[in-house]
Amino acid sequence: MSVQFSLWISWLFMIIIFFMGSFTSYSLAEDDDSVDLFLRLFVAKRMDQLQAVKNILTLDMEKQSGFLDKITSKIQDVMMRHRVTLESSGYIPGVGLADDGELPSDPIIKESLSLVLENSCLLCDIVLRLPTEMHKRFGTNKDLDLILKWSVGFVREMSLLDDSTHRLLDLCSQEIGIIPKDPEFHNPYKIVKPAQKRFEDPPPPTKKPRLKLKRGPKMSKTEL
Template sequence: MCLRRNVIFHTTAIVTCCSVVLALQSTEYVQENSGKLKDDPAEQLFVRLFIKRRKEQLDAVKRLLAIDSYEKQNKMVSVIAEKVFSVIQSSRVTLESSGYIPGSSSFPKDENTLHALANILENTAFFGDILLRLPNISHKIITLKHEWEVLLHWSLGFSNQTHLLDKQTERLMYLVSQELNITERDPDYQNPYSRSHKKEQNREQSVQQNTVKKNRKKEYKKGPRMSSGAFTGEL
């Protein structure tokens, strides 16, 4: 159960650090991995800490994938989903009551609003990681709880509108939206983390390697060879 305790839902560090920066009013500009330069020091730090948090979440997902029992994975994802959507829902209420509008409102300075904002971004991204890597389990869980599916649709749209996501997380959200058919899928869309896609990649890689080996053998056969005839020259 350490997976849940240590990785999910904790946004205190982000909120506390952002509050400190608001008080100090640093003038540094940090672009980080996000596509846009942000001139609010607290917003810069928020994005930086979010990126750090995402790395921690990905480590947690790796531990989840390392569980060698489908039943245990299913149980763990169910427990995670229960907490994730509870946090997203309560954070949504906080943000809506604060009047914060993603993409329109200035970066929040109220601690409760900051906490709710971080909660939504972190938990949406975290469950997105799980959904793409364990699609069969995840689809089944959110299909059985329609309100979770609706809430995930909302949180994906909300997160994209904040412009606080780094490029990798933006890509993740885009893939999740296609996986859930929220947005129209690209003509060549494939879940890059699914087992079927990985099997296809391994098959293609194997074919390419075999082709390279065959070409090398052909080149070797075509190379110069010693004559097998008797020496007839004169000394």
């Protein structure tokens, strides 16, 4: 791996890490601590994440593989740490601890919830667009597989999310096996790459048909 390639990957990685930062941190300067603000900040963060995913899709295979290794490792670390916070708090999506609808009033728990939510959606975006590459990683990294299944199952219970987010989580749940695939399941985000041509021996040259010359009239025995 060249130095230039490593620096390029590190630069893009830092941009994605910026997009992975909790959107609730931006609400500290605002007096409004409502569900509406939470959702508006979440939607803004999702737009940034989707642009980051588009950047991943533009990479060639070698760069994309190296980048996916880095980003999935970081997401795994973030979600495993904040899973501990959420489970120890007793927070249950759809029930809450409550002053504010489904959102916990404790800012530390709310921060963990936002990080698990946005990173779950980011990883779902990647899984649905690059399922083959991601299933390879799930096969060799069971902790990544388990934490994604836990996180997606956890945030799916948040009824305050919009329809498009619920659809994303539902499709990913089917793709990674949390729930059975619907008979009509279709992944609309999957990138279908054209099959690469194999370099084989050239086919044998085709033989040109021989032209048959017309024969003239034959002499009879009496003429000889």
